[in-house]
Amino acid sequence: xxxxxxxxxxxxxxxxxxxxGISFEVPKGKLLTLLGPSGCGKTTTLNIIAxxxxxxxxxxxxxxxxISSASENVxxxxxxxxxxxxxxxxxxxxxLRVRDNVAFGLQMRKTPRNEIAGAVERALGLVRLDxxxxxxxxxxxxxxxxxxxxxxxxxxxxDVLLLDEPLSNLDAALREEMRLELKDLQTQSGITTIFVTxxxxxxxxxxxxxxxxxxxxxxxxxxxxxxxxxPANEFVAGFVGISNFLEGEVVAAGSGGAETAVKVGEMILMxxxxxxxxxxKVLLSIRPEDCVASTEAPPEGTTNVIKCxxxxxxxxxGVLELWLSAGGRQIRVHGHxxxxxxxxxxxxxxxxxxxxxxxxxxxx
Amino acid sequence: xxEMRPRSFAMFRLPSTVRVLEWxxxxxxxxxxxxxxxWLVLGSFRPDPISTDFSLDAYFAIFEEEYMGEVLWNTxxxxxxxxxxxVLIGVPLAWIVGRTDTPLKNYINMIAILPFIxxxxxxxxxxxxxxxxxxGFVNLFWKWLVGTREPLFDIFTMGGxxxxxxxxxxxxxxxxxxxxxKNMDPTLEYAAHVSGASQWKTTLWITLPMAAPAILSGALLxxxxxxxxxxxxxxxxxxxxxxxxxxxxxxxxxxIPPNFSHAAALSIPxxxxxxxxxxxxxxxxxxxxxxxxxxxxxxxxxxxxLGPWKYVxxxxxxxxxxxxxxxxxxxxxxxxxxxxxxxxxxxxxLTLGHLVEIITGDGxxxxxxxxxxxxxxSFMGATIGIALSAVVAYFVVRSTWKGRGTLDFLALIPVAIxxxxxxxxxxxxxxREPFNLYHTLWIILIAYITRFLPxxxxxxxxxxxxxxxxxxxxxAVSGANWGVVFWKILVPLAMPxxxxxxxxxxxxxxxxxxxxxxxxxxxxxxxxxxLIQLYDEGLFSHVCILSLIIVILSLASVALxxxxxxxxxxEGLT
Numbered sequence: 035x036x037x038x039x040x041x042x043x044x045x046x047x048x049x050x051x052x053x054x055g056i057s058f059e060v061p062k063g064k065l066l067t068l069l070g071p072s073g074c075g076k077t078t079t080l081n082i083i084a085x086x087x088x089x090x091x092x093x094x095x096x097x098x099x100x101i102s103s104a105s106e107n108v109x110x111x112x113x114x115x116x117x118x119x120x121x122x123x124x125x126x127x128x129x130l131r132v133r134d135n136v137a138f139g140l141q142m143r144k145t146p147r148n149e150i151a152g153a154v155e156r157a158l159g160l161v162r163l164d165x166x167x168x169x170x171x172x173x174x175x176x177x178x179x180x181x182x183x184x185x186x187x188x189x190x191x192x193d194v195l196l197l198d199e200p201l202s203n204l205d206a207a208l209r210e211e212m213r214l215e216l217k218d219l220q221t222q223s224g225i226t227t228i229f230v231t232x233x234x235x236x237x238x239x240x241x242x243x244x245x246x247x248x249x250x251x252x253x254x255x256x257x258x259x260x261x262x263x264x265p266a267n268e269f270v271a272g273f274v275g276i277s278n279f280l281e282g283e284v285v286a287a288g289s290g291g292a293e294t295a296v297k298v299g300e301m302i303l304m305x306x307x308x309x310x311x312x313x314x315k316v317l318l319s320i321r322p323e324d325c326v327a328s329t330e331a332p333p334e335g336t337t338n339v340i341k342c343x344x345x346x347x348x349x350x351x352g353v354l355e356l357w358l359s360a361g362g363r364q365i366r367v368h369g370h371x372x373x374x375x376x377x378x379x380x381x382x383x384x385x386x387x388x389x390x391x392x393x394x395x396x397x398x
Numbered sequence: 399x400x401e402m403r404p405r406s407f408a409m410f411r412l413p414s415t416v417r418v419l420e421w422x423x424x425x426x427x428x429x430x431x432x433x434x435x436x437w438l439v440l441g442s443f444r445p446d447p448i449s450t451d452f453s454l455d456a457y458f459a460i461f462e463e464e465y466m467g468e469v470l471w472n473t474x475x476x477x478x479x480x481x482x483x484x485v486l487i488g489v490p491l492a493w494i495v496g497r498t499d500t501p502l503k504n505y506i507n508m509i510a511i512l513p514f515i516x517x518x519x520x521x522x523x524x525x526x527x528x529x530x531x532x533x534g535f536v537n538l539f540w541k542w543l544v545g546t547r548e549p550l551f552d553i554f555t556m557g558g559x560x561x562x563x564x565x566x567x568x569x570x571x572x573x574x575x576x577x578x579x580k581n582m583d584p585t586l587e588y589a590a591h592v593s594g595a596s597q598w599k600t601t602l603w604i605t606l607p608m609a610a611p612a613i614l615s616g617a618l619l620x621x622x623x624x625x626x627x628x629x630x631x632x633x634x635x636x637x638x639x640x641x642x643x644x645x646x647x648x649x650x651x652x653x654i655p656p657n658f659s660h661a662a663a664l665s666i667p668x669x670x671x672x673x674x675x676x677x678x679x680x681x682x683x684x685x686x687x688x689x690x691x692x693x694x695x696x697x698x699x700x701x702x703x704l705g706p707w708k709y710v711x712x713x714x715x716x717x718x719x720x721x722x723x724x725x726x727x728x729x730x731x732x733x734x735x736x737x738x739x740x741x742x743x744x745x746x747x748l749t750l751g752h753l754v755e756i757i758t759g760d761g762x763x764x765x766x767x768x769x770x771x772x773x774x775x776s777f778m779g780a781t782i783g784i785a786l787s788a789v790v791a792y793f794v795v796r797s798t799w800k801g802r803g804t805l806d807f808l809a810l811i812p813v814a815i816x817x818x819x820x821x822x823x824x825x826x827x828x829x830r831e832p833f834n835l836y837h838t839l840w841i842i843l844i845a846y847i848t849r850f851l852p853x854x855x856x857x858x859x860x861x862x863x864x865x866x867x868x869x870x871x872x873x874a875v876s877g878a879n880w881g882v883v884f885w886k887i888l889v890p891l892a893m894p895x896x897x898x899x900x901x902x903x904x905x906x907x908x909x910x911x912x913x914x915x916x917x918x919x920x921x922x923x924x925x926x927x928x929l930i931q932l933y934d935e936g937l938f939s940h941v942c943i944l945s946l947i948i949v950i951l952s953l954a955s956v957a958l959x960x961x962x963x964x965x966x967x968x969e970g971l972t
Contacts, residue, residue: 084871084875085874085875086871086874111874111879112871112874112875113873113874113875113876113877113878113879114877115875116877117875118875119871119872119875121868121871121872122868123866123868124868125866125868125869125871125872126869126872127869127872127873127887127891128869128891129890129891138873138876138878139876139877142876142877142878142882143877186872186876187875190876190877196875
């Protein structure tokens with residue numbers, strides 16, 4: 035097991051900069067997710083680590099081993115990097131039986147024949163496919179093919195596992211199931227993993243670290259809760275989950291645990307963010323589910339209460355999705371245990387200061 | 399989707415053996431395609447192959463010949479006539495199959511494989527027997543039906559030549575057009591209807607214009623083919639005293655002594671015309687791809703309900719199949735088993751005698767030897783050809799190398815070179831040191847490989863394109879080097895395409911005539927050249943037997959190719 039270090043990686047396709055000098059590290063045994071919209075450079079980054087693309091600049095280390103470096107002219111070919119990979123369409127060889135698909139990597143490593151059989155059995159057992167070794171890939175269901183792909187990638191105990199949107203070809207129900215199964219598999223085997231996806235829920239469920247990418251750059255790197263609760267900028271707040279954005283100006287900077295007061299139009303909102311100076315512009319990001327909507331006014335002295343009128347209310351089962359306006363600003367709120375509201379009705383929204391993130395620098 | 403070109407080579411960048419292989423491949427293909435062309439151009443400026451003088455004499459000489467104007471005029475009339483008639487036959491047939499509810503459509507669709515089953519040489523001899531004014535079967539039937547002494551038509555005229563050639567080449571227009579019709583988005587036509595256009599106006603203003611690039615593409619290929627095909631002008635044309643470009647080249651080469659430099663000089667302008675047509679054809683094809691939606695969505699094109707008219711469309715298609723395939727094949731069967739030409743096909747006149755006689759009789763040894771030669775050449779040619787094609791196709795489809803485009807282009811060039819011109823170029827190039835291949839089988843072998851290289855490359859690259867690139871990447875990640883990926887993953891997966899390509903090359907070489915006729919020599923005959931000789935000698939039953947063998951062999955290989963390409967699903971698991 036090894037850690038992976040990516041340093042100042044750059045990749046251009048003609049005029050287009052696909053990866054613009056990014057750096058990150060995957061600690062041993064952890065799962066790091068590259069999350070972002072299509073074209074953000076996440077797949078290119080993965081392909082560079084795998085050895086399918088040649089970077090224009092930057093280094094990649096697996097443990098102490100330098101596998102790719104533009105400055106030192108090192109480019110270990112893909113087949114000598116000792117990585118495991120699961121592809122979007124699985125990439126199972128249709129002309130080989132499941133058993134031979136899984137055994138391939140061991141054969142390439144000149145593992146003795148008698149050991150191969152045992153290792154293949156164990157790998158198929160690990161992914162709960164015992165007894166299907168004689169089948170051809172086309173005789174398996176999508177979920178089973180997916181598991182074969184995992185067994186094939188793990189059987190030779192690679193240093194690092196690379197996952198290229200492996201769940202995107204499954205239907206919704208199966209995808210949910212496989213997410214958890216995958217995470218279990220990864221934790222059990224304790225293998226360092228890099229996972230590429232555009233699905234934020236997948237990223238939340240599976241990752242130890244999320245790297246949010248956009249236009250070849252890293253927008254934010256952190257734990258799932260970090261990224262969700264404290265988005266570093268407007269892009270992250272907008273891409274990961276839904277957010278209300280309110281522009282404001284700091285009127286009283288908080289320090290030593292005190293709350294920061296931000297003036298948004300006529301309103302004053304309190305938030306927990308420190309390290310902003312008085313007078314600076316900020317952008318507040320508020321999650322719809324962090325707002326508590328009520329038809330009755332909360333007790334006196336409750337912080338951050340906004341009186342709003344209902345523009346539109348959509349009943350969605352467990353949640354009432356509300357589009358509200360207050361002082362000329364639109365706010366989206368998830369209401370719980372509320373009567374069906376007509377437009378024009380008035381509601382009180384209260385927001386816990388700890389769940390408001392202030393993004394420095396104001397609107398981008 | 400150019401920006402999404404596969405980049406699998408990045409993963410093998412370090413071992414430069416791949417780069418060496420790429421360069422090697424480019425040099426080999428460059429040599430076999432360009433070296434003869436170089437000599438052809440040079441040869442047109444020299445009085446004969448031994449001399450090193452440089453002059454324009456050959457060009458002046460051929461255009462001073464009095465017959466040259468007639469030859470060029472004949473060639474132009476024939477090519478334009480054949481192309482127009484092919485469009486008039488091929489486009490309606492494509493519409494019938496692609497967009498109407500005509501019954502038995504699946505059988506009419508067989509037109510697409512007709513050129514492969516019925517090579518021009520077979521159609522040519524069969525129609526020569528069917529259309530002779532005095533004793534041709536069609537004319538005899540006409541005289542009996544109408545009770546006249548006047549024949550319906552004479553096949554040995556310019557009209558007959560165009561008619562037979564269009565029968566043989568119309569399927570090219572059909573194939574391109576039917577593909578466009580089948581891949582058209584039906585909503586485009588619904589939109590026209592909603593806007594108020596009737597069925598016929600929609601067909602005329604929407605459907606046909608959208609298919610226009612495909613039709614043009616098929617027409618240009620037909621045009622090239624009409625210049626290239628030798629068998630039909632050599633039988634029907636020559637019998638009627640009509641000489642065109644290809645038969646004129648032949649006349650120059652069988653003269654004593656053969657006039658190498660005149661033949662070279664005559665080849666150059668024809669080569670330019672064909673090259674121009676091929677350029678236009680690729681452009682039209684590119685445009686066609688933009689008009690029709692091929693990838694992604696799968697939809698059924700909307701079918702026009704013809705009502706009672708569907709019997710008219712069925713009759714049209716049936717009549718085409720009758721004259722282009724059924725009548726010719728019946729003629730060959732008749733000729734194979736009838737004791738004497740002209741006898742009614744009743745039991746008492748049937749015999750198996752000709753089948754024995756063709757081997758035991760005079761010239762049987764020559765026929766056997768020609769079959770032997772053809773088998774040897776086709777086996778060797780198909781094997782070497784497909785091996786070369788596989789490597790070229792692999793580099794063209796999968797490489798990120800800059801030379802990839804050049805390689806692709808080089809391998810396409812032979813499509814634009816008529817077989818007769820390839821032969822002249824071969825003679826100029828390989829007659830001399832260090833090759834000295836004049837009057838050998840080897841020069842025929844090289845000609846075959848060069849001529850059919852584009853077909854081999856296309857067969858293999860179609861099947862490589864269908865192999866998902868992740869299959870190769872998965873192998874590389876698992877620790878397989880370039881060679882292992884090629885042999886263990888790519889070759890097994892592409893095998894159906896490779897075998898199908900081999901069969902296509904084998905059959906094409908077994909019946910090749912336009913180049914063989916210029917290159918064969920005594921003891922070095924091949925089946926097709928013998929067939930033409932037998933035709934000239936008027937040996938009716940022998941010609942029918944050999945032609946029938948070619949048809950049966952072609953039919954069997956079509957069946958085999960279809961079975962093979964359907965056999966394995968190489969698309970992987972997406």
